Amino acid sequence: MRLKNRVAVVTGASQGIGRSIANLYAKEGAKVAIVDINVAAGEEAAAQINAEGGTALFVSCDIARRSEVDAAAAKIKSSLGPIDILVNNAGITRPAMLHKMTDSEWNQVIDVHLHGSFYWLQAVVHDMIERQWGRIVFASSSTAQNGSIGQINYAAAKSAMLGMMRTAARELGKHNILVNAIAPAAATEMTKAVMTDPKFADAREAALKQHPLRRSAEPAEIAPAFLYLVSDESSYITGQVLSVDGGSMMVR
Ligand SMILES: NC(=O)c1ccc[n+]([C@@H]2O[C@H](COP(=O)([O-])OP(=O)(O)OC[C@H]3O[C@@H](n4cnc5c(N)ncnc54)[C@H](O)[C@@H]3O)[C@@H](O)[C@H]2O)c1
Numbered sequence: 001m002r003l004k005n006r007v008a009v010v011t012g013a014s015q016g017i018g019r020s021i022a023n024l025y026a027k028e029g030a031k032v033a034i035v036d037i038n039v040a041a042g043e044e045a046a047a048q049i050n051a052e053g054g055t056a057l058f059v060s061c062d063i064a065r066r067s068e069v070d071a072a073a074a075k076i077k078s079s080l081g082p083i084d085i086l087v088n089n090a091g092i093t094r095p096a097m098l099h100k101m102t103d104s105e106w107n108q109v110i111d112v113h114l115h116g117s118f119y120w121l122q123a124v125v126h127d128m129i130e131r132q133w134g135r136i137v138f139a140s141s142s143t144a145q146n147g148s149i150g151q152i153n154y155a156a157a158k159s160a161m162l163g164m165m166r167t168a169a170r171e172l173g174k175h176n177i178l179v180n181a182i183a184p185a186a187a188t189e190m191t192k193a194v195m196t197d198p199k200f201a202d203a204r205e206a207a208l209k210q211h212p213l214r215r216s217a218e219p220a221e222i223a224p225a226f227l228y229l230v231s232d233e234s235s236y237i238t239g240q241v242l243s244v245d246g247g248s249m250m251v252r
């Protein structure tokens with residue numbers, strides 16, 4: 001077991017990529033905190049892990065609110081112990097062309113990705129420094145490098161997360177705290193509309209023709225990369241962005 005007795009926080013783990021990460025970490029022996037605003041799905045995800053012999057705790061938390069992050073971190077530390085691993089995975093999209101985007105659409109996306117990730121960094125970093133061990137992974141996106149039509153808020157947020165990741169990697173490396181990012185691509189609730197809406201059928205077909213693997217991924221195919229970056233096997237990797245997208249962005 002590669003994460004035996006490690007305490008891991010995975011934000012946005014009620015569904016999608018985060019849930020697959022939580023499942024895999026639990027199988028590898030970690031005590032996992034599932035942090036999400038989707039209470040029903042989060043409780044179900046935690047119950048499933050516990051029923052299968054793992055250890056999981058669901059904690060309801062809107063990561064865009066510092067008070068909720070601080071309360072969630074305190075609950076996790078008192079229930080599971082000091083936090084060793086943080087995965088800043090929770091995310092949302094609020095698409096609109098830039099000339100039509102409202103302040104609310106802009107702020108919601110910035111609040112979740114940027115403020116949420118920052119609050120969680122601050123909530124875990126003191127314990128990690130004290131223990132001289134930590135692993136932090138951000139879920140970024142290829143939109144950080146390429147941009148994405150209709151997603152200026154999301155592209156800005158995902159780009160900024162890389163700046164945060166690299167800065168944290170530089171500041172924390174001397175404490176044996178490694179900080180990296182993954183740019184994933186998988187079929188989830190987030191991508192469902194674009195993947196299934198008939199009005200995007202032509203764009204989808206064109207994208208698939210350019211895709212080296214000619215298919216999208218399941219979240220479970222993304223999770224092993226998140227395991228690698230928090231395991232002892234990646235002890236000399238920090239400040240990096242790993243694309244786990246079937247090579248789809250390589251060909252652009
Ligand atoms: N699916 C993809 O192809 C893809 C591509 C690039 C990046 N990503 C990123 O990967 C991460 C996971 O995406 P996914 O596809 O699994 O999405 P998803 O929509 O299936 O899951 C996102 C989770 O985040 C939770 N969440 C949203 N706002 C929250 C908040 N304020 N506080 C706490 N939890 C909140 C949701 O409830 C949900 O459980 C996101 O950061 C996303 O931007 C996904």
Ligand SMILES: CC(C)C1=CC=C(C(=O)O)[C@@H](O)[C@H]1O
Binds near residue numbers: 143185190
């Ligand atoms: C195009 C669609 C399926 C899509 C791809 C990538 C995303 C990302 O998070 O990088 C999603 O926002 C979504 O728009």
